[in-house]
Amino acid sequence: MQFNALTPALVSAFEQIVTPAHVLTAATAEAQQYEAYGRDHTEDFHFAPDVVLRPATVEEVSAIMKLCHEHQVPVTARGAGTGLSGGALPIHNGVVLSMERFNKILKIDERNLQAIVEPGVVTEAFQNAVKEVGLFYPPDPASKGSCFLGGNLSQSSGGPKAVKYGTTRDYVLNLQVVLPTGEIIWTGANTLKNATGYNLTQLMVGSEGTLGIITKAVFRLLPYPQHNILMLVPFRQEAQAAEAVSAVFRAGIIPSGMEFMEREAIAWSSDYLKIPLTLPEDITAHLLIELDGRDLDELYKEAEQVYEVLEKYDVGEILLADTAGQKDDLWKIRRNIGNSVRYNSVYKEEDTVVPRAELPTLLKGVKEIGARYGFKSVCYGHAGDGNMHVNIIRGELTDEEWNVGLRQPISEIFQLCVKLGGTISGEHGIGLVQKPYMHIALAEANLNIMRGIKQVFDPKGILNPGKIF
Numbered sequence: 183m184q185f186n187a188l189t190p191a192l193v194s195a196f197e198q199i200v201t202p203a204h205v206l207t208a209a210t211a212e213a214q215q216y217e218a219y220g221r222d223h224t225e226d227f228h229f230a231p232d233v234v235l236r237p238a239t240v241e242e243v244s245a246i247m248k249l250c251h252e253h254q255v256p257v258t259a260r261g262a263g264t265g266l267s268g269g270a271l272p273i274h275n276g277v278v279l280s281m282e283r284f285n286k287i288l289k290i291d292e293r294n295l296q297a298i299v300e301p302g303v304v305t306e307a308f309q310n311a312v313k314e315v316g317l318f319y320p321p322d323p324a325s326k327g328s329c330f331l332g333g334n335l336s337q338s339s340g341g342p343k344a345v346k347y348g349t350t351r352d353y354v355l356n357l358q359v360v361l362p363t364g365e366i367i368w369t370g371a372n373t374l375k376n377a378t379g380y381n382l383t384q385l386m387v388g389s390e391g392t393l394g395i396i397t398k399a400v401f402r403l404l405p406y407p408q409h410n411i412l413m414l415v416p417f418r419q420e421a422q423a424a425e426a427v428s429a430v431f432r433a434g435i436i437p438s439g440m441e442f443m444e445r446e447a448i449a450w451s452s453d454y455l456k457i458p459l460t461l462p463e464d465i466t467a468h469l470l471i472e473l474d475g476r477d478l479d480e481l482y483k484e485a486e487q488v489y490e491v492l493e494k495y496d497v498g499e500i501l502l503a504d505t506a507g508q509k510d511d512l513w514k515i516r517r518n519i520g521n522s523v524r525y526n527s528v529y530k531e532e533d534t535v536v537p538r539a540e541l542p543t544l545l546k547g548v549k550e551i552g553a554r555y556g557f558k559s560v561c562y563g564h565a566g567d568g569n570m571h572v573n574i575i576r577g578e579l580t581d582e583e584w585n586v587g588l589r590q591p592i593s594e595i596f597q598l599c600v601k602l603g604g605t606i607s608g609e610h611g612i613g614l615v616q617k618p619y620m621h622i623a624l625a626e627a628n629l630n631i632m633r634g635i636k637q638v639f640d641p642k643g644i645l646n647p648g649k650i651f
């Protein structure tokens with residue numbers, strides 16, 4: 183795909199659209215501020231955009247897209263830049279379209295249990311706002327304190343609560359989208375049901391900024407579950423921790439969180455946060471299990487059932503969090519594992535996912551592959567969903583080992599996922615880094631359908647080029 187370079191005339195046209203204050207280039211912006219738009223949370227990659235634009239209205243986005251379409255300039259939408267697959271990286275330079283000024287919650291509709299929001303709202307801020315009126319928006323990526331709803335939609339993000347409540351995909355009803363030509367559409371209706379033609383709303387979810395720019399979203403909400411119980415369960419054998427996951431569900435319980443953490447994952451994170459946690463020598467993994475609901479007595483009965491399941495395994499002393507502060511600390515430790523791994527070493531994060539009961543086989547396979555190829559991995563993740571993040575630690579690996587040598591073992595990990603009925607990304611998306619492995623998960627016929635969809639939306643290929651396939 184051939185793209186055109188940015189001209190001074192285009193830059194001044196952008197300045198007229200968003201005002202010069204919201205046009206950043208290497209020449210105009212403070213170096214550090216501009217530089218940050220070339221990075222996200224994926225490894226240590228950096229790709230410099232030619233220009234960063236910060237529009238605040240759908241009309242501005244539309245005008246920018248029209249110009250870029252006409253002049254064949256690539257455009258990469260950017261949320262908060264917390265992505266782990268390189269989706270927001272402008273690998274062909276061009277325009278980075280930062281959605282940070284789209285930061286308003288436009289309406290919380292308590293009558294219909296819905297909300298209309300802009301895509302630059304931070305996920306946790308939205309959750310807190312709806313909680314104030316007794317409502318619940320469950321999708322909670324561990325990065326919820328910084329990531330944006332638009333990024334969550336574009337990545338089909340999950341999080342701990344997905345196990346009971348589903349992912350971002352399950353809460354979106356309707357989206358306002360600017361197409362690469364600058365046309366503005368709504369993808370659906372603000373209804374719980376919709377059988378009116380193809381489902382463009384769901385097509386946009388997980389499209390990683392390759393089909394259109396999301397400028398508004400309508401979400402459905404739930405009543406807020408009043409109570410929860412949180413327990414941290416230490417295991418002496420990590421294989422047993424992985425086995426216990428599906429056993430809890432087989433006992434008829436659906437937790438609102440079921441997170442697996444290898445010893446190193448939890449240890450690094452508590453050290454990183456300086457939250458003291460006692461980790462006996464013989465403990466190799468933990469499950470963090472949350473139950474939630476509106477009836478506390480019922481929850482205690484469920485907790486007893488969980489204890490009965492756990493009795494069959496070689497577990498240490500279970501920590502039942504009994505204060506809000508203790509619960510917060512445990513979740514903080516879980517949510518910061520990614521940050522603590524990043525703090526310790528550059529890493530590649532593989533977002534493996536398999537049917538839940540296959541988790542022990544996946545974990546064993548990952549460790550065997552690591553031993554065979556000589557790399558260390560720290561594993562943790564949303565075990566209740568069968569979604570395990572395999573963090574391959576760079577450590578002392580050479581450039582050759584890191585950039586080339588790991589391709590084969592990563593392929594083997596993904597082949598194992600597919601063999602077990604899973605796939606290569608549960609929630610982080612394909613972006614740049616998983617692109618070489620798409621053929622492992624999908625047949626050429628599937629990929630051709632996706633390429634065809636891309637061609638219909640974006641015939642000039644200007645939106646987030648070089649991502650997914």
Ligand SMILES: Cc1cc2nc3c(=O)[nH]c(=O)nc-3n(C[C@H](O)[C@H](O)[C@H](O)COP(=O)(O)OP(=O)(O)OC[C@H]3O[C@@H](n4cnc5c(N)ncnc54)[C@H](O)[C@@H]3O)c2cc1C
Binds near residue numbers: 258259325518521609
């Ligand atoms: C510590 C940590 C923990 C994490 N935990 C989780 C987790 O538990 N679950 C999970 O699913 N993910 C997790 N992530 C990954 C990441 O936070 C999510 O993928 C998140 O949804 C990205 O949102 P963002 O706003 O940062 O998007 P960005 O990284 O800025 O962008 C992501 C993609 O969305 C596109 N995009 C952004 N906004 C728009 C828009 N308005 N219109 C069209 N395209 C757009 C971009 O082009 C890009 O392709 C974690 C990341 C970190 C660093």
